[in-house]
Amino acid sequence: MELDNQTFQTEFLLLGLSELGPWQSVLFPVCLCIYLAGLVGNLLLVFLVKTDSHLDTPMYFFLGNFSFLEICFTSVTMPRLLANTLASMKAISLPGCLLQVYFLHSMGCTECFLLAIMAFDRYLAIHRPLHYSTVMTRRLSVTLEATTWIACLLYSSLHSVILSQLSFCRRSQEIHHYFCDIPALLQAACSDVSLGKSVLHVAGTVVVVCPFAWTLLSYVLILAAILHICSAQG
Template structure:
C-alpha cells in the first residue's frame, strides 16, 4: 500500500522472520513453544515467591516483578506473530503498531530499571550485610519499583508520540516481526532527526544510567568478595550474583547492538536476530537462569510441587 501522508496510513505489513512456508511452520512452532515456556516459567516463579513466606525478601520481590514484566514483554510481540500466521495475515493497524511500540518500550525500560535495582540490592546485601534490613525496607522497594514504572511509561509515551507525528508516504512493509523503532523510522518520508536525537540522548541516558549503576555495584561487590579471607565464603557471596550477571550481559548486549548506532547502519537481518534474543529468548531464559542457580527458589518450587501432588 502507498500513502501520501500519515493520516492516510491505515496499516503496516509485518513480513515476519521468513517468507518460506516450511520455515514459517517451524518458526511458528518454535515461537509457540518459547512463548508457552516464558509464560509458564515466569508465572511459576511469581506463584512460588508469593506462596512461600521465606521468599518475601527484597531480592525475590524484585525477581517477581521482573518475571511479571517478562510475561508482558513477550506478550507484546509473540501473540501477534502467532495470530498472523494462523490467520495468514501480515497486517497490523497504524494505531495497533503504535500501541505495540509503546508497550515494547515500557517493557524494555522496566527490564532495564529492575536489573539495576536488583544489582543495588546485591550490593547492599554483600557490601553492607549488617545494614541490609534497615536499608532495603519494604517501603523503599515499593518506591523503587513504582518509580521505575512511572519513568518507563513516560519514556515510552515520549517515543510513541514522536513516532506518531511522522508521515509515512512510501512502502508500508516492515521487515520485522513487530513494530520497532528502527524499521518504522526507515519507512518515514519526513525528517527523523528529532527521533534519532532523542534515542541517542534521552534514550541513551535512560538505558546507560542503570547500566553504569550495575557496573559500579559489581565493582564494589567484586572488591568486597576479594577481601573475604575464605575462598569458599567469597565464592558463595559472588555466586549469588551469577544469574543476574548472565541476564545483564544478554539483555544489554542485544539492546546496544540494535538501538545505539545510526539508523543507516542497520540491516533488517541483524536487527531481527538481535531482537529475537531480547524479546523472546531472554524472557524465556530468565526463569531457568534464576531457578537453576538458586537453592532457595528450587526448594520453594519443590514444596509447591509436593503440595499440589
C-alpha cells in the same frame, strides 16, 4: 499536491518471517512451546513469591517483579509473531503498531533499570550485611519499583507522541521484522524525522548506558567485597 492529502497510511506489513517460506508452519509450534514455557515458569515464580512467606524479602520481591515484567515483555511481541507464522497477510494497523512500540520500549526500559536495582540490592546485602535490613526496607523496595515503572512508561510515551505526529504516505508499507520498532517507523515516514532520531539517540543512550554502568559498578564492588573476605567461614 499537499502532503496532508497523502497521509492515508492505515497498516504495515511485518515481513520478518516471510523469507522462511514453508518453514513458517514449523516455526509456529517451536515458538509456541518456548512462549508457553516462559509464561508458565514466570507465572509460577510470581505465585511462589506472593504465597510463600519465606520469600518475603527484597531480593525475591524484585525477582517476582522481574518475572512479571518478562511476561509482559514477551507478550508484546510473541502473540503477533505466532499469528504471523500462520497468516497470509501479515498486516498490523498504524495504532496497533504505535501501541506495540509503546509497550515494547516501556518494558525494555523497565527491565534495564530493574536489573540495576537488583544489582544494587545484592551489593547492599553483601557489602553492608548488618545494615541491609534497615536500608532496603519494604517501603524503599516498593518505591524503587514503582518509580521505575512510572518513569519508563512516561519515557516511552515521549516516543509514542513523536511517532504519532509523523506522516506516512503509502497505504501499506513493509517492515522487515516481526514487530514494530522506532527505527522502522522513522524509515517509513515521509515527513521530517530529525526530532524522532535525536530523541531516540539521546534518550535511548541514557536508558541503556546508565543502568548498565550502575549494574557493572555494583557487581565490581560485590566482587571486591567477596575477595576481601579472608576466612572460610566468612
